[in-house]
Amino acid sequence: MAERTEPADSTPAGPSGAPFIKLDQFLKLAGVVSTGGQAKQLILAGQVRVNGQVETRRGRKLRFGDEVVVLGQLWQVRRDQEGDPVN
Template sequence: MPDATPITDVSIGGDSIRLGQFLKFAGVLDSGGDVKEAIIDGFVTVNGEVDRRRGRQLQLGDVVAFEGRRVRVCA
């Protein structure tokens, strides 16, 4: 069953951004420490799959989810 949680589009002004940077930029998490912990603990998903790499390069259209909030990378 597809996730019915609404998706918020966040413009990054470019073609790619690292996962850790995006979580802070989009206002999902406030600090680098919180970002690191959430990613390492497996609480963050990218396109529906857990990704524990803070430096993962996100591309336009990728959907990142954390604690019931979903944000999509947009230009």
């Protein structure tokens, strides 16, 4: 299991006010991958963990505070400083 590094990378979530973001979209926003196809490959290969569990659903809805670990790096889903989701 991946070690948590301090501080964890944080990536904003939520397109247009939505309280969630899909896992594949999050991976692109975080810069882990550059295309949806790359996200799909990582997810289906079991290389992505959400809150400590392997996640194989590309459309998994991530909510604020969820932790995503990919290739040994940790990201946390967060809001922007004003409390609104960032596009």
